[in-house]
Amino acid sequence: MKLEPLVKEHTYHIFNRGINGETIFKTDENKQYFLRLADKYLSNKGTLYAYCLMDNHFHFLLIVNSDGDTITQALSNLFNAYAKAFNKAVNRTGSLFEKHFKRIRIDDESYLRRLIVYIHLNPKHHFDLDFTAFKYSSYSAILSDKETKLMRDEVLGFFGDKENYKFVHQQKNDLLEEKFMLE
Template identity: 55%
Template sequence: MKQEKLEQDCYYHIYNRGINGGPIFKSNENKSYFLKLINKYLSNKVSILAYCLMDNHYHMAIQVLEEEKMVTQAFSNLFNAYAKAFNKMHNRTGSLFEKHFRRIKIGDTNYLRNLIIYINTNPESHGVTEDYKTFKYSSFQTTISDSNDTVLMPIAKEEVINLFEDIENFEYLHEQKRSLGLDKLNWD
């Protein structure tokens, strides 16, 4: 299957999981390192609107800022660097991720808002936490936080809040996620 092109100025859902559904993150140290690599390889090439790192998969909502070839190469460098480090740390060899990273182009603002909510609430949907608001490795806390003290990875906070009109609506719509039918989406 041919991969969707990453067109400049367009929004995408980027996601993947571990090979055979296996873990791609075995510790918080792995997750923090992955976020560090995202900053290293993707900053100024994409704008991150939302992210969530689960043990066996990840999700990102991004806007492409640079030309497709540069962004695709940056993602490739990110995933290769992480896989090499993960394999070395956990004394393993071979592929870590299932196929190439997947991407879905986001065609409208409503879909983008729903995707951000889906990504931020993913840990609760998967039963990893009872309250998505407390999950450390998603963008929810960064979006609602007034300070940068606990920020693991910078996101396009102002753009995200503007998509939802204001912070109160952002939080309200996250709480209403099931009435929006988001639990019916199956991207994992």
């Protein structure tokens, strides 16, 4: 399978999961370490719009700031560094992630908005958790006034303002809950 190359100044949904659906984050410390590695390896090569780390998978929505080979190598280094540390910590060997990280190029702003909401609602989708309080998602960081490397202003600009950002997320959440009540 030929993977689509990453292209500078384009936006991508990057995601992967544990091999065979296995857990890749057993603790909060694992998730914190993964985010620190992401900051280290992606610095100046890619900038995040949104992210979410679940126990057995993750989502990044990022814009590529460097040439495709550079960002691809940075992502590979991130995943390899994390896998080595995780394997050592839990006394396991072998691949942690599925073979290649998935990537979908995003060229449509409407789809980008829906994808941001989808990424942030992952805790609700998978574990019926309150997505607004989930610590390993960019939802709250976008609303915060604390310093962040996320593209906060751009994300809020896609929704108009903070109030509409929250409103759209809640609307999608309400639709999700209605879907589950019907099943």
